[in-house]
Structure formats: C-alpha cells, structure tokens
Amino acid sequence: xxxxKTGIKEAILIIAIAIPLALAINMLxxxxxxxxxxxxxxxxxxxxxxSKPIKPELISIEIxxxxxxxxxxxxxxxxxxxxxxxxxxxxAINLPFHEFSHYFPNVMPLLEKAEAIIAYCDGTDCxxxxxxxxxxxxxxxxxxxxxxxxxxxxIGHGLPLEKEDANKQS
Amino acid sequence: xxxNNLNKKNILKAIFILTRIMFGGTFIWASxxxxxxxxxFADIILNYKILPxxxxxxxxxxxxxxxxxxGVLLLCGIYFRGSALILNTLLxxxxxxxxxxxxxxxxxxxxxxTLSQSADSVALSDLxxxxxxxxxxxxxxxxxxxKP
Numbered sequence: 001x002x003x004x005k006t007g008i009k010e011a012i013l014i015i016a017i018a019i020p021l022a023l024a025i026n027m028l029x030x031x032x033x034x035x036x037x038x039x040x041x042x043x044x045x046x047x048x049x050x051s052k053p054i055k056p057e058l059i060s061i062e063i064x065x066x067x068x069x070x071x072x073x074x075x076x077x078x079x080x081x082x083x084x085x086x087x088x089x090x091x092a093i094n095l096p097f098h099e100f101s102h103y104f105p106n107v108m109p110l111l112e113k114a115e116a117i118i119a120y121c122d123g124t125d126c127x128x129x130x131x132x133x134x135x136x137x138x139x140x141x142x143x144x145x146x147x148x149x150x151x152x153x154x155i156g157h158g159l160p161l162e163k164e165d166a167n168k169q170s
Numbered sequence: 171x172x173x174n175n176l177n178k179k180n181i182l183k184a185i186f187i188l189t190r191i192m193f194g195g196t197f198i199w200a201s202x203x204x205x206x207x208x209x210x211f212a213d214i215i216l217n218y219k220i221l222p223x224x225x226x227x228x229x230x231x232x233x234x235x236x237x238x239x240x241g242v243l244l245l246c247g248i249y250f251r252g253s254a255l256i257l258n259t260l261l262x263x264x265x266x267x268x269x270x271x272x273x274x275x276x277x278x279x280x281x282x283x284t285l286s287q288s289a290d291s292v293a294l295s296d297l298x299x300x301x302x303x304x305x306x307x308x309x310x311x312x313x314x315x316x317k318p
Contacts, residue, residue, distance in 0.1 A: 003251060003312055010252020014239060022235035026208065033208050033227050 059145035061153045064118055068159065073145075074114035076107075078121050078128035089120065089151065090160035097128040100135065111136070116143040120150025179315065186313045187247075190254075193306045194244025197257055200283045201237035207285050208234070214281035218267055219274075233260070244310070251311055258307040265300045268292055 026032040059067075067073035068089070075092035077084045084094040095107050111117060117136065121128040129146040137144050147153065155161065204211040212230035216223055237260070240253035264282065271278060271292045279285070280292045282299070 003314060004255075007251035007255035007311055010249040011255045012252075014243065014249060014252050014256060015236070018236045018239050019232055021239075022232045025235065026231045031207075031209065033212060033230065035227055035231070036224050037212075037227050 057145050058148055059118055061147065061157055064145070064147050064154075065157060065159055067116060067118065073116040073118045074110060076111075076117060076119045076129075076132065078119050078132040079126075083122070085163070087151070087161050087163045089154055090162045092120075092162075095119075095132065097132045097135075100132075111141060114143075116145065117141060118145045118147055120147040120154070122149070122151035124149045126150075183315050186309065186315060189306050190244050190247065190250055190310045193254070193257070193303065193310055194241040194250075196241070196303060197237045198241035198245070201234045201241060203283070203285045204230070204281070205234035205238060210285045211281060214279055214285060217276070217278040218271055219276065220267055220270065236260075254307045254311040258304055258311060261300050261304045261307060265297060265304070268296050268300065272297070 023035070026035075064073070068075070068091075075089045077088045077092045077094045078097045079094075080096050080098070081094060084092075084096075088094070093107060093110060095103050117133070119129040119132040119136070121130075129148075129150055133144045133146040208227075208230050211234065212226045215221060215226040215230055221229070236256065240257050243249045243253040244257075268280065268282075272294065277291050279289045280296050281289075282296055
C-alpha cells in the first residue's frame, strides 16, 4: 500500500511536469499541431446532394459555349489557385482537384443549384477536369460534363476569359 | 542460510533492475516516432474511433512526452514507481483500445511502437505485448526491495 501511495505521489508530480512541458514543446516546434483541431469537412457524406450518379460526359466546345451564353451551366476550373488566377473561363469558379476537401464545402451550394456542371483543365494531358467530374459524379451530382483541353479550346474559340478575379474563387 | 537469503535477494534485485531498464527502454523507443510525428500519431488515434476529432491532438501531444519522460526516469531509477504507475495506466488504456478495435473489426495501424505506414494492422499480438509489458510494469511498481 505504501509503495502505491509513493507511486501516486510521484505520478502526480511527473504528470504535472510532463503536460506543460509537452504543450510548450508543441507550441515551439515548427511541426506543432493545434490543441483542438477544427474537424475536416467530410465531402463524401453529403446527404443533401441529389442521388443517382451518372457517368460524366465529354462536352464539345460548341455545346459548352452555347450553355455558357444561355447561362445554363456552372463552369468549374479544376486547376490550382495560381493557374486559376492567371486566367479562367469567365464566371468559372475554382475547385482545385488536389485540394478538393478544402474547397468543396464552399462550392457545394453552387453545385447543388447548377443546372449543369462543366469542369475543365488545360492541355490535352491534363486530366483534372475529367477526374473532378468523376468524383462529383460518384458523390451523386448529375448533369456533369468535362471540357477536353478546356482553356486552350475556350481561348481558341475566342470565348471570354477572366483574370485575377479573387471574388469568384471559392 | 543467511548467504542463501542474500543470494536470493540479489537475484531478485537484479531481475528488478533488468525489468525496470527494459520496461523504461521499451517506452523510450516507443515514444520517439510519436514524438517526432505528432500529426501522424493524431491521425492514428483518430482511426481508433474512440475520441472525437477535436480531442485527438491532446493525447498526440502529451502521450509521447509522458512515455519518454517516464522511460528516462525508469532507466535512471528516479521516481520509478510513479513512472511505472503512469505507464501501467496507459497500458491498461492501450489494451482496452486495442481490444475494442479488434472487437469492432477495424483494420488500422496500432501506432504502438512505430507510425510507419508499412506497419502491420492491430492484432492479438499487440494485446500480448501490452499484457507482458503490464506484468513488467506491475513488478516494477510493487517491488519492495531496496532502492536500486
């Protein structure tokens, strides 16, 4: 019993030293972590999203242009924020595929309202637009399309662009 | 007869010292990876699905240092009872957590001694190891011989 009492006294002292020390070290180190993290959004659990996933389709520049002029589609730039700022389809919002979980919660209300969604990237080798449409489709969004060789095609057809429009960025 | 008793006492003391050093050394070793990579450790704790996401960082910050400190104290023979008591309590918590993961059939990394992604999933062997460590810890805690 005496040994246990000694143990308890010592343990209290050790804990009293260890906790502030651990917190201080965490605060000072470069890779320290927040004490109470903000929970990450869970993009997959979106019950509000329409069901019935459908396979995303490639859309031609002509039809994309028509939907653009009729304002019947929401254009999504799947590239990085830097690329988006350098130039994007007029009115498009930015949802970088590689930071999807970070940006998705802000964009979700717009996606839900959109009649159609057209994702794009740039260049024939870039698959971000296609990947993004696949992901959104798996999440249950409907009427999703991707524009192959997106921005190049768009510019080639003399369609309107925007640059450095921070307000449109998600 | 007295010599025999003395020998027995010395042997017991040697076993105690060896156990104490091995027990402390094990926890020093176990704490290093967690101490160096707190975020990875926090993610592993989250995978156990025992604590809410907002509360996993606190143990990820405190536990490695606590294990390290207790391990060092055990190695040095200072406050070894307190250190053993803390580590035994942690071991009981770990055993409960591992048992609950096994019972729920969750396939996750243990995060017990290494945070490596190639580490094996939680298994019965982890329970055995923690059980053996707990036995060692109890021996250290309740050893009534002279202070080594």
